[in-house]
Amino acid sequence: MGESSRIAGQDSLRADARRNRRRILSAARVVFAEHGIDAPMATVARRAGVGVATLYRRFPTRDALVRAAFAHQMDTCARALTEALADPDPWQGFQRLVETVCELQREERGFPAAFVAAFPDSTREHARLREQAERDFMTLVRRAQAAGALRADFHPSDFAVALLSHCGLVTALPDDRAASRRLVAYLLQSFRAEAAHGALPAPSALPLRSLPLAADGSQGQRPSRA
Amino acid sequence: MGESSRIAGQDSLRADARRNRRRILSAARVVFAEHGIDAPMATVARRAGVGVATLYRRFPTRDALVRAAFAHQMDTCARALTEALADPDPWQGFQRLVETVCELQREERGFPAAFVAAFPDSTREHARLREQAERDFMTLVRRAQAAGALRADFHPSDFAVALLSHCGLVTALPDDRAASRRLVAYLLQSFRAEAAHGALPAPSALPLRSLPLAADGSQGQRPSRA
DNA sequence: TGGCAAGCGGACGAGATCGTCCATTTGACC
DNA sequence: GGTCAAATGGACGATCTCGTCCGCTTGCCA
Helix, strand or coil: CCCCCCCCCHHHCCHHHHHHHHHHHHHHHHHHHHHCCCCCHHHHHHHHCCCHHHHHHHCCCHHHHHHHHCHHHHHHHHHHHHHHHHCCCHHHHHHHHHHHHHHHHHHCCCHHHHHHCCCCCCCHHHHHHHHHHHHHHHHHHHHHHHCCCECCCCCHHHHHHHHHHHHHHHHHCCCCHHHHHHHHHHHHHHHEHHHCCCCCCCCCCCCHHHCCCCCCCCCCCCCCCC | CCCCCCCCCHHHCCHHHHHHHHHHHHHHHHHHHHHCCCCCHHHHHHHHCCCHHHHHHHCCCHHHHHHHHCHHHHHHHHHHHHHHHHCCCHHHHHHHHHHHHHHHHHHCCCHHHHHHCCCCCCCHHHHHHHHHHHHHHHHHHHHHHHCCCECCCCCHHHHHHHHHHHHHHHHHCCCCHHHHHHHHHHHHHHHEHHHCCCCCCCCCCCCHHHCCCCCCCCCCCCCCCC
């Protein structure tokens, strides 16, 4: 990504350290899925077969661990937006975008909690990516509306409303895939132009920035001994 | 309610104890709203101006406190169902029911967390009430469908899906009333018969029993020294 | 193969929360 | 006013989690 200023990526780690790092991430996904995102760090360490110190050295904060553990999922979300924009049928693209993100929330235990967790925008570069993602999404919405498929009174924040409410549902019912699919189907139907009957209440002012729709590339690494 | 077997309701408390009990409940609502349902018990006690021992004597577990603190809201939910059933227009009743419960979730901070919290069905009487509530709701659904207002493929579990997803939304965005109203509007539109376009995925098998739609009357009281 | 810096893990002190115990206070009733 | 059980509140020990410190180990490179 042309970001050569980052110091000491995981490539420069010693072989055993790199192995442990992968173990930790794998363990974190399992533990976070099982006990929630607030599970004790020591549990993750034990599961990974490493000491707590090793865990803390690699991921100084819980946030860093969570980000790194679900980085792949976050990237999938970001990629889904790019793919949606590339779809010649904008409604198809929109629909696939919603379905992809929701499927990820549904299938990847622990990811929903990470999805709603507030991560500070660490880098200016990342903030830029988020703004770009927001613009991309607005373009997608405008196209789908112009095509007469997405209802005219759909507001970009409705996307956040859909994802956050779905997130809440799968958090409450982690095993109920039918419920999740059902909600997604209802929401997508209600977003279609022909579903518009009467006026909706005013849209939310919620910015989309908080959603993980931009690849962030942060891996929880940090130079040793600042 | 013809339930004379319960021992020592709050009426038999000494005057100071009754006063403290009210203070605790009031403090609990404030603290739970502010810091979530997992706020330290000591915080509630301090806010109420009582010692922790007093709090624990009245409400031996956190669940008991939560139940009692939001008993009024739970009852409002239960009453909403009764009123919905009494409405001559079943769709109107259904719509009002959804809106009432969601408004409660939206406006009463801390209630959403209590809404999804799992409380054991302590009494057989209460289990009976829940089953009755479930039957009532199914009657409402059937009537609204027969009237041609509610879509034929609406499944009772979709009600739980709606409430739980809305609950998740207001938990994620406690201050964003517009988002909450927007979701409710979308969901209600998609439940209308004329919104049905194409088949929905299979409904969830989730029982409605877990939702607080039956008045439970439990007040967190218990006879001292079993 | 030997040196050494990177890496490791367990112990540990700090801080938070839980739920109980008990000496003291206070309201209700005579 | 006097009696006494109900009620009170703060102290306390137990438990849990955090994040760091430090002596030992090990992979890497010459």
